[in-house]
Amino acid sequence: MQRLRxxxxxxxxxxxxxxSAQVQAKLTIEVTGGVEGAxxxxxxxxxxxxxxxxxxxxxxxxSDDLARSGRFRSMPRSEMLSMPxxxxxxxxxxxxxxxxxxxxIGEVSPAEGGGYGLRWSLFDVFTGNKLASDSLxxxxxxxxxxxxxISDQIYFTLTGERGVFATRxxxxxxxxxxxxARVILRVSDSDGxxxxxxxxxxxxxxxxxxxPDGQRLAYVSFEKRKPAIFIQELTTGRRERVAxxxxxxxxxxxxxxxxxxxxxxxxxGGPDIYxxxxxxxxxxxxxxxxxxxxxxxxxPDGxHIIFTSDRGGRPQIxxxxxxxxxxxxxxxxxxxxxxxxxxxxGRSMVMVTRIGGQFRVVVTDANGGSRxxxxxxxxxxxxxxxxxxxxxxxxxxxxxxxxxxxTPIAGGSGQRLSQESGEVREPSWSPLVP
Amino acid sequence: MIERPLPLLLVAAxxxxxCATKTAPPTPDRPSAAELNAMNGRTGVDTAPIRPVExxxxxxPSSPVYRKVIYFDYDASEIKPQYADLLRAHAYxxxxxxxxxxxxxxxxxxxxxxxxxxxxxxRRSQAVQRFMVAEGAPSERLSTLSYGEERPADPRRSEGxxxxxxxxxxxxxx
Numbered sequence: 001m002q003r004l005r006x007x008x009x010x011x012x013x014x015x016x017x018x019x020s021a022q023v024q025a026k027l028t029i030e031v032t033g034g035v036e037g038a039x040x041x042x043x044x045x046x047x048x049x050x051x052x053x054x055x056x057x058x059x060x061x062x063s064d065d066l067a068r069s070g071r072f073r074s075m076p077r078s079e080m081l082s083m084p085x086x087x088x089x090x091x092x093x094x095x096x097x098x099x100x101x102x103x104x105i106g107e108v109s110p111a112e113g114g115g116y117g118l119r120w121s122l123f124d125v126f127t128g129n130k131l132a133s134d135s136l137x138x139x140x141x142x143x144x145x146x147x148x149x150i151s152d153q154i155y156f157t158l159t160g161e162r163g164v165f166a167t168r169x170x171x172x173x174x175x176x177x178x179x180x181a182r183v184i185l186r187v188s189d190s191d192g193x194x195x196x197x198x199x200x201x202x203x204x205x206x207x208x209x210x211x212p213d214g215q216r217l218a219y220v221s222f223e224k225r226k227p228a229i230f231i232q233e234l235t236t237g238r239r240e241r242v243a244x245x246x247x248x249x250x251x252x253x254x255x256x257x258x259x260x261x262x263x264x265x266x267x268x269g270g271p272d273i274y275x276x277x278x279x280x281x282x283x284x285x286x287x288x289x290x291x292x293x294x295x296x297x298x299x300p301d302g303x304h305i306i307f308t309s310d311r312g313g314r315p316q317i318x319x320x321x322x323x324x325x326x327x328x329x330x331x332x333x334x335x336x337x338x339x340x341x342x343x344x345x346g347r348s349m350v351m352v353t354r355i356g357g358q359f360r361v362v363v364t365d366a367n368g369g370s371r372x373x374x375x376x377x378x379x380x381x382x383x384x385x386x387x388x389x390x391x392x393x394x395x396x397x398x399x400x401x402x403x404x405x406x407t408p409i410a411g412g413s414g415q416r417l418s419q420e421s422g423e424v425r426e427p428s429w430s431p432l433v434p
Numbered sequence: 435m436i437e438r439p440l441p442l443l444l445v446a447a448x449x450x451x452x453c454a455t456k457t458a459p460p461t462p463d464r465p466s467a468a469e470l471n472a473m474n475g476r477t478g479v480d481t482a483p484i485r486p487v488e489x490x491x492x493x494x495p496s497s498p499v500y501r502k503v504i505y506f507d508y509d510a511s512e513i514k515p516q517y518a519d520l521l522r523a524h525a526y527x528x529x530x531x532x533x534x535x536x537x538x539x540x541x542x543x544x545x546x547x548x549x550x551x552x553x554x555x556x557r558r559s560q561a562v563q564r565f566m567v568a569e570g571a572p573s574e575r576l577s578t579l580s581y582g583e584e585r586p587a588d589p590r591r592s593e594g595x596x597x598x599x600x601x602x603x604x605x606x607x608x
Contacts, residue, residue: 315550359546382547
């Protein structure tokens with residue numbers, strides 16, 4: 001017995017280390033900025049039918065999602081006077097007196113053949129009207145995602161804007177900024193849960209980019225002590241090295257139909273923009289200039305590509321047809337504009353600009369006009385739109401540490417995503433997957 | 435890039451020795467002709483006397499090829515005049531040392547976007563490569579690699595750290 005106990009100590013210690021590594025790996029999300037206009041909502045703990053005992057507190061996931069958006073204020077459970085699970089158990093006057101506008105109730109039951117059945121309803125507390133309701137099935141592992149999908153439906157019903165709770169984030173992380181720190185490419189749920197390591201390397205990893213179906217990531221890895229572009233399937237981990245030419249192999253970007261990959265290669269001289277047909281691996285060169293051409297991004301209709309070039313002396317955004325041809329300059333305001341990408345509707349762009357020696361994120365119209373500042377840091381970079389187009393995610397610094405920031409285009413409260421320690425950078429938001 | 439190794443090398447060596455004999459004190463920045471000759475003698479195949487302790491000039495703090503990093507101005511890839519002699523000494527050493535390969539690793543500071551900085555690091559390493567080839571280093575023994583801002587020499591966030599990070603490192607391999 002004594003011996004067994006002694007043997008258990010190192011095992012427990014190992015488990016503890018693993019568990020704490022997991023905790024450290026998870027992104028923590030804080031709401032930043034004012035939440036004055038936040039609407040009060042109550043998400044009642046889901047009823048447990050026939051001993052379903054789900055391993056996830058679905059109501060908590062949903063209420064945290066809604067609160068994180070900054071548009072809602074979730075009622076603490078301790079303030080609830082009753083916990084109804086069905087419409088006929090709801091006393092709407094009680095919720096009115098508690099100052100709620102909307103109420104979410106639901107139930108979980110064991111599903112035939114395994115997994116769970118989920119039923120939920122959303123009510124207007126003043127009229128007692130049912131605003132939305134649905135039922136869905138989920139596996140054990142899919143429970144958090146099912147809760148995020150419910151959040152998406154609730155969010156859409158109440159705001160008219162698509163929710164992005166059931167999406168994922170890719171990001172690069174390291175213990176510190178120093179050159180010897182390991183670099184890890186991770187994917188997590190949009191709330192920071194379920195962090196999954198995609199690559200873990202002693203050498204730099206850069207530029208993660210999602211495929212339009214959300215199944216694959218393209219990224220740049222220096223693991224062989226030179227940069228190469230890989231495409232990796234997330235579920236199987238299977239990956240393919242698609243570009244490892246002499247010089248730079250960088251900035252991969254999937255075309256909207258997922259069949260092509262734009263990239264920066266310097267194999268023929270200076271860095272230029274190329275498009276690779278992923279089936280044939282055939283390359284088409286889109287730019288041919290001794291200046292730096294890099295950071296390609298597709299228009300949502302796939303017709304053209306915008307990129308950064310310093311052919312005019314300073315980095316500015318240019319556009320070129322996806323089939324090739326002359327490039328046209330897009331941005332004229334400011335002496336450093338780079339890393340531009342489109343909103344999902346193609347009407348706006350976000351990019352990094354230099355203002356008074358500070359690097360900040362701006363949003364512009366599709367022609368580079370109507371510039372508006374979205375961030376106020378000194379080293380903000382890697383901006384891109386959330387897949388619903390209502391928010392922008394970018395990398396910034398907080399207390400000298402790399403964090404991710406989410407800012408709604410229309411203003412209002414944002415989010416800060418950080419790890420308990422270490423650096424987070426180069427965020428990329430997954431597409432909306434049906 | 436036009437390659438003209440030998441004639442230019444001779445010109446460079448002559449220019450260096452001429453200049454050195456007149457004025458230059460032997461500092462690490464500015465190798466004297468004597469130093470270059472000594473180095474040449476040591477790396478020569480037949481004529482050099484066998485010494486009890488063989489130390490590569492690359493590891494010898496008094497050697498003109500001891501220093502292997504040069505620094506750049508912000509957002510610039512022009513080689514500053516104060517590094518010309520150092521790069522000439524390396525070009526000369528590489529020319530005279532069969533088998534050595536050098537990777538020119540270009541780096542940037544963290545300001546600006548990562549992909550643009552990757553390109554800037556490459557531009558710096560190529561500027562060094564062009565200079566060294568013009569000074570006689572065989573082009574097939576030089577390769578370039580950019581790490582952009584991903585591998586800072588000093589990860590701190592200050593003007594001083596950024597200066598240390600805007601660099602090209604000459605990494606020798608056998």
